[in-house]
Amino acid sequence: MTAPALTLDVKDLTKVFRVQGGLFGRNIRAVAAVNGVSFSVRRGETLGLVGESGSGKSTTARLLLRLIEPTSGTIRLNGQDLSTLPPSELRSRRGGMQMVFQDPFASLNPRLSIGYQLAEPLIVHGICGRDEARIRVAALLERVGLNPRHADSYPHQFSGGQRQRIAIARALAVEPDLVVADEAVSALDVSVRAQILNLIADIRAESNLSIVFISHDLGVVWQIVDRVAVMYRGRIVEMGPVKTVFGEPRHPYTRELLEAMPLARPGARTAHRVLPPDDGAGSGTGCAFAARCPLVTDHCREASPPLADVGPDHASACFRAAEVTPFEPGVSPVPAAAQDRLRRLQDRFLAGEDA
Numbered sequence: 001m002t003a004p005a006l007t008l009d010v011k012d013l014t015k016v017f018r019v020q021g022g023l024f025g026r027n028i029r030a031v032a033a034v035n036g037v038s039f040s041v042r043r044g045e046t047l048g049l050v051g052e053s054g055s056g057k058s059t060t061a062r063l064l065l066r067l068i069e070p071t072s073g074t075i076r077l078n079g080q081d082l083s084t085l086p087p088s089e090l091r092s093r094r095g096g097m098q099m100v101f102q103d104p105f106a107s108l109n110p111r112l113s114i115g116y117q118l119a120e121p122l123i124v125h126g127i128c129g130r131d132e133a134r135i136r137v138a139a140l141l142e143r144v145g146l147n148p149r150h151a152d153s154y155p156h157q158f159s160g161g162q163r164q165r166i167a168i169a170r171a172l173a174v175e176p177d178l179v180v181a182d183e184a185v186s187a188l189d190v191s192v193r194a195q196i197l198n199l200i201a202d203i204r205a206e207s208n209l210s211i212v213f214i215s216h217d218l219g220v221v222w223q224i225v226d227r228v229a230v231m232y233r234g235r236i237v238e239m240g241p242v243k244t245v246f247g248e249p250r251h252p253y254t255r256e257l258l259e260a261m262p263l264a265r266p267g268a269r270t271a272h273r274v275l276p277p278d279d280g281a282g283s284g285t286g287c288a289f290a291a292r293c294p295l296v297t298d299h300c301r302e303a304s305p306p307l308a309d310v311g312p313d314h315a316s317a318c319f320r321a322a323e324v325t326p327f328e329p330g331v332s333p334v335p336a337a338a339q340d341r342l343r344r345l346q347d348r349f350l351a352g353e354d355a
């Protein structure tokens with residue numbers, strides 16, 4: 001059997017920001033927001049990127065779209081190295097990769113009708129002329145569950161969930177191979193969130209779309225992605241099928257992240273662990289997680305663990321991966337919390353509350 005084709009192949013991606021500090025901003029500090037990150041996304045696959053705030057998820061997204069330039073590394077879309085393309089060609093290839101942001105209102109122009117904003121990328125990318133664009137816009141609106149007559153309306157006339165549907169329609173307009181969704185459902189009410197997640201799942205199934213799904217909500221990630229990459233301080237520390245990584249984590253950081261989730265048991269809302277603050281230690285040699293790690297040894301402080309295979313399609317950057325305490329069978333906090341959320345949604349529905 002041949003492996004599914006790769007839509008996206010990222011190798012050793014690094015982004016170093018120079019940050020001014022100290023009195024009068026004289027001290028220039030280098031911050032490696034993304035540090036030697038490699039991953040791939042197969043055709044029709046959804047890869048989740050998770051990690052605490054500041055772990056480098058959004059910077060990775062912006063690098064993929066070339067909204068910022070990488071310091072080093074390569075990004076291949078359908079085998080084509082985007083870093084070697086001249087700006088004019090990059091613009092047209094960018095149609096192959098689209099982004100959906102957390103705040104759709106910020107990415108929509110309040111003064112232009114939705115129809116105009118959906119037609120624009122079709123015309124800019126030379127996909128069709130104005131007349132056909134009108135027909136395609138109507139079809140796009142229907143595809144994301146909106147009435148085609150909404151084409152004449154303006155962004156302020158829509159609810160948050162509807163605006164996110166419009167943002168998804170706009171991303172899909174140019175028939176991309178890959179969509180990068182950065183916290184795309186985080187700002188939505190829980191019931192609307194479920195609807196948008198269903199929409200994303202339907203679209204993926206219909207069109208064999210590849211998706212990079214960035215979220216701090218592990219329950220949402222568990223529901224929607226196939227594989228997940230866990231980021232810590234600009235690096236991927238664990239990667240693999242989401243059920244395996246969240247069910248049997250092989251990196252102490254992943255386990256800590258999972259344990260910090262609110263648990264599903266009644267009254268457990270206050271029982272979730274708060275992650276200890278990142279004190280910035282670990283930026284020199286050795287494992288970046290060493291300062292917080294319960295399994296740390298002297299070796300971990302001296303050498304940086306590579307991302308190495310720990311099982312089928314499962315890799316961890318930990319020298320002591322085999323010693324990470326497994327969750328008791330069937331009680332990984334993420335599935336439990338996700339099921340709890342589903343139950344609460346069903347209760348609301350049965351109680352006749354508006355979803």
Ligand SMILES: Nc1ncnc2c1ncn2[C@@H]1O[C@H](COP(=O)(O)OP(=O)(O)OP(=O)(O)O)[C@@H](O)[C@H]1O
Nearest residue numbers: 017019031033051052053054055056057058059060
């Ligand atoms: N333009 C910039 N200049 C300097 N530092 C930056 C810049 N953008 C990001 N950073 C730093 O890079 C690191 C990674 O940030 P990034 O926004 O990618 O993290 P994140 O995981 O997406 O966090 P969040 O979930 O809060 O969005 C942080 O330390 C951040 O302060």
